Amino acid sequence: MAAVCRMLRLAAARYPCRPGVFRQFSAGPSFQYILVERKGQSQNVGFIQLNRPKALNALCDGLMTEINRALDSFEADPQIGAIVITGSEKAFAAGADIKEMQNRTFQECYGGSFLAHWNRVSTVRKPVIAAVNGYALGGGCELAMMCDIIYAGEKAQFGQPEILLGTIPGAGGTQRLTRAVGKSLAMEMVLTGDRINAQEAKEAGLVSRVYPVDKVVDEAITCGEKIAQNSKLIVSMAKEAVNGAFELSLSEGNRLEKRLFHSTFATDDRKEGMTAFVEKRKTNFNDH
Incomplete structure (x- = not known):
């Protein structure tokens, strides 16, 4: 050293x-x-x-x-x-x-x-x-x-x-x-x-x-x-949720995760991801 x-x-x-x-x-x-x-x-x-x-x-x-x-x-x-x-x-x-x-x-x-x-x-x-x-x-x-x-x-x-x-x-x-x-x-x-x-x-x-x-x-x-390759919008939500684990208590972190999870249902990319899975095709995310 x-x-x-x-x-x-x-x-x-x-x-x-x-x-x-x-x-x-x-x-x-x-x-x-x-x-x-x-x-x-x-x-x-x-x-x-x-x-x-x-x-x-x-x-x-x-x-x-x-x-x-x-x-x-x-x-x-x-x-x-x-x-x-x-x-x-x-x-x-x-x-x-x-x-x-x-x-x-x-x-x-x-x-x-x-x-x-x-x-x-x-x-x-x-x-x-x-x-x-x-x-x-x-x-x-x-x-x-x-x-x-x-x-x-x-x-x-x-x-x-x-x-x-x-x-x-x-x-x-x-x-x-x-x-x-x-x-x-x-x-x-x-x-x-x-x-x-x-x-x-x-x-x-x-x-x-x-x-x-x-x-x-x-x-x-x-x-x-x-x-x-993933939705940039959803990726940022996932990153925020993981970072929350270092800042919050377990109960507060779980609440943050749930809010962000629910928020994904307001996005086009969540709908596209699940639809593509059901239809067995490649996803086409548009970051919305």
């Missing part, structure tokens, strides 16, 4: 979050720190790749702002049914940009609600899949946990090492990690800064599947394509 921290410090010093080469995708917005495309045979999966490789994809404010812009574009695109976020084979994101945070004061952080807009990934209505290779540490682990599904490459490593820098997770790490893996393991990881590997993360419930390094991104896109 000390070695990773040293790499992050060196990367932050040599490659600060500053203007660089702009990238563009067909919807229009231009980006400095991410690559954005449409993926899948039907071009219905939004794809965001963190692109600060020399800084191990350290998360700076500019990068997170660009992720939010890309998410907003995909959210508004009626063709997109799911979104994949990934990094490189070496690092999904090895943490937040420490140099950017180093000299901030309490007044600046509290008064400016520092990191508040980093939460956008968790509020997107469309499903978001993290394809994680290499380091997912600190803010990188938090970013992955904001996604709805996490696929991991065999060499992925997850951790919250903020304690080694004299601080604590600030983008949901203590909350989402505890919900995912339980109090004991989360407490151990947060208090020691120790990492877990991909298989340990799967066994603990942090990730759903583990794939070879060169397959994980393709598998995440395939998952996105499967989701995108």
